[in-house]
Amino acid sequence: MLARHRANLLKLCSALIVFGAWEIAGRIPVSFAFPTFLESCAAFWALLIDGTMFVAYLETLKPLVIGVFISAVLGIGLGLWIGLSRAFDWLVSPIFVVMQTAPLAALIPLLVMAYGIGLTSKVFVVCIMAMPVIVLNTGGAVRNTPASLIEMGKAFLGSRRDVILKIILPSAFPIIFAGLRLGVSAGFIGAILAELKITPTGVGDIITYSRSIADYPSMYAAIASIIILAVLFLNVLERIENHLLRGSRKSLAAD
Amino acid sequence: MTNPSENAVTVRNVYKNYGEVEALRDLSLDFPRGQLTSLLGPSGCGKTTLLKIIAGLIPATSGEVLVNGEVVKAPGPDRAFVFQDFALMPWASVIRNVAFGLELRGVPKSEREAIAEKYIAEVGLTGFEHSFPHELSGGMRQRVGLARALSVDAQVLLMDEPFSAVDEQTRRKFQEDLLGLVQNENKTFIFVTHSIEEAVYVSDQIAILLPRPSRVMEIIRPQGFRDKDVDHIRRDPEYLDIVDRIWASLRSYVE
Numbered sequence: 001m002l003a004r005h006r007a008n009l010l011k012l013c014s015a016l017i018v019f020g021a022w023e024i025a026g027r028i029p030v031s032f033a034f035p036t037f038l039e040s041c042a043a044f045w046a047l048l049i050d051g052t053m054f055v056a057y058l059e060t061l062k063p064l065v066i067g068v069f070i071s072a073v074l075g076i077g078l079g080l081w082i083g084l085s086r087a088f089d090w091l092v093s094p095i096f097v098v099m100q101t102a103p104l105a106a107l108i109p110l111l112v113m114a115y116g117i118g119l120t121s122k123v124f125v126v127c128i129m130a131m132p133v134i135v136l137n138t139g140g141a142v143r144n145t146p147a148s149l150i151e152m153g154k155a156f157l158g159s160r161r162d163v164i165l166k167i168i169l170p171s172a173f174p175i176i177f178a179g180l181r182l183g184v185s186a187g188f189i190g191a192i193l194a195e196l197k198i199t200p201t202g203v204g205d206i207i208t209y210s211r212s213i214a215d216y217p218s219m220y221a222a223i224a225s226i227i228i229l230a231v232l233f234l235n236v237l238e239r240i241e242n243h244l245l246r247g248s249r250k251s252l253a254a255d
Numbered sequence: 256m257t258n259p260s261e262n263a264v265t266v267r268n269v270y271k272n273y274g275e276v277e278a279l280r281d282l283s284l285d286f287p288r289g290q291l292t293s294l295l296g297p298s299g300c301g302k303t304t305l306l307k308i309i310a311g312l313i314p315a316t317s318g319e320v321l322v323n324g325e326v327v328k329a330p331g332p333d334r335a336f337v338f339q340d341f342a343l344m345p346w347a348s349v350i351r352n353v354a355f356g357l358e359l360r361g362v363p364k365s366e367r368e369a370i371a372e373k374y375i376a377e378v379g380l381t382g383f384e385h386s387f388p389h390e391l392s393g394g395m396r397q398r399v400g401l402a403r404a405l406s407v408d409a410q411v412l413l414m415d416e417p418f419s420a421v422d423e424q425t426r427r428k429f430q431e432d433l434l435g436l437v438q439n440e441n442k443t444f445i446f447v448t449h450s451i452e453e454a455v456y457v458s459d460q461i462a463i464l465l466p467r468p469s470r471v472m473e474i475i476r477p478q479g480f481r482d483k484d485v486d487h488i489r490r491d492p493e494y495l496d497i498v499d500r501i502w503a504s505l506r507s508y509v510e
């Protein structure tokens with residue numbers, strides 16, 4: 001209990017230091033385009049209460065949610081297949097390794113040419129960002145299922161399906177989830193990138209527009225809102241994960 | 256049951272090669288029903304390989320294994336395996352682990368948990384049903400592995416160095432308990448060990464395996480002390496004699 005209070009206190013301190021430094025740097029000012037922390041807060045509040053932020057996120061979340069959903073379902077499926085079949089691994093893994101390292105900004109013009117400037121292209125960008133880590137993590141985790149557990153499943157007469165559903169998947173679950181978390185973070189980056197590089201809509205529009213009229217506090221507020229949302233989202237995901245993993249969690253740390 | 260032939264398991268002229276490595280060469284051995292046979296030999300001599308071939312987990316390169324007169328092609332309900340590294344599912348509670356063999360056989364939950372309860376009590380783990388493997392000591396984990404093997408009620412119990420990963424005191428207790436099991440359970444035990452003392456202490460029959468490529472060098476059947484009180488076995492002249500004899504014949508293979 002005490003330790004937890006202490007941890008919270010320290011986190012608060014850390015926030016105060018960062019925001020304090022920001023405020024001071026803004027007041028010097030470091031650059032005329034660098035607003036103070038309090039100005040940014042005010043702008044944040046303004047965007048929040050006049051509904052701009054809400055409308056913007058409705059737009060931004062569309063490709064994000066669709067893209068992350070596709071990446072999760074397809075990514076886990078492909079990863080499972082990769083982990084189970086050597087041949088499929090060799091066939092498919094390189095694509096995702098390349099995808100992971102490819103400079104996305106360079107691909108965007110190609111996507112726009114093929115799919116236009118609408119939702120499809122943005123979903124693609126999110127998928128390109130989110131899917132590789134989900135696929136590769138899942139594949140690795142499945143492949144690394146302890147051999148003796150699989151052997152145990154066979155020895156006790158489990159079918160192939162039993163072994164996959166009751167042993168391989170649960171065993172890989174923590175790492176699949178870690179991949180999912182990384183994928184979601186990357187998806188956030190993808191969604192914002194798409195709005196900045198393809199067509200300014202949603203939060204990307206707030207950023208682009210406020211920059212063009214030199215309303216820097218609003219621009220910073222929009223950027224901060226993305227970070228806050230991403231952190232909140234990852235927190236929720238972590239909670240779900242903790243809930244699903246209750247018992248086994250500590251064992252992974254212990255062994 | 257209609258065929259009360261003397262041997263529960265017969266291994267006939269089994270060869271096993273792993274690529275270039277010749278693990279077993281022309282190995283033949285009978286395992287009398289209702290008795291405990293030890294496979295004794297130095298590490299790497301192919302004990303696990305032989306056990307897994309009997310289990311139907313890996314195929315022999317040539318030769319055959321008969322269980323109750325039937326040729327082994329795959330794992331079957333007549334055999335259960337106790338693993339050296341326990342092979343417990345870290346995400347599953349003790350009771351789910353113990354009942355897992357029955358779960359894979361499609362036994363309804365309430366029924367299989369009732370059976371599991373019984374064997375959890377038999378191995379002395381009452382009260383730990385809802386613990387997770389990481390909360391148990393090594394000895395307790397192996398009791399879970401043993402309860403799982405017992406609860407599927409197979410006639411042949413295959414045990415791969417089940418006590419090698421537990422401490423010496425626990426190990427001695429296990430050995431005593433094993434003698435009790437052999438007496439009460441009317442099952443055939445095939446017990447792998449690299450400990451001479453352990454083999455002599457628990458076995459009705461000891462098969463000494465030569466290092467790779469492995470064949471049976473000698474079969475020893477302790478006679479005199481089997482019916483004595485467990486506390487006196489280790490001081491029995493025949494026990495000490497056999498331990499010495501086995502060491503004498505194995506020492507030349509240990510560098």
Ligand SMILES: Nc1ncnc2c1ncn2[C@@H]1O[C@H](COP(=O)(O)OP(=O)(O)O)[C@@H](O)[C@H]1O
Nearest residue numbers: 273276278297298299300301302303304305467
């Ligand atoms: N999957 C495998 N692939 C290649 N060689 C193996 C494999 N399993 C076992 N071996 C080899 O076969 C020999 C016997 O192994 P094993 O049966 O595990 O011996 P033991 O259980 O007596 O220690 C060892 O030399 C080992 O290196």
Ligand SMILES: [Mg+2]
Nearest residue numbers: 302303304416
């Ligand atoms: Mg072994």
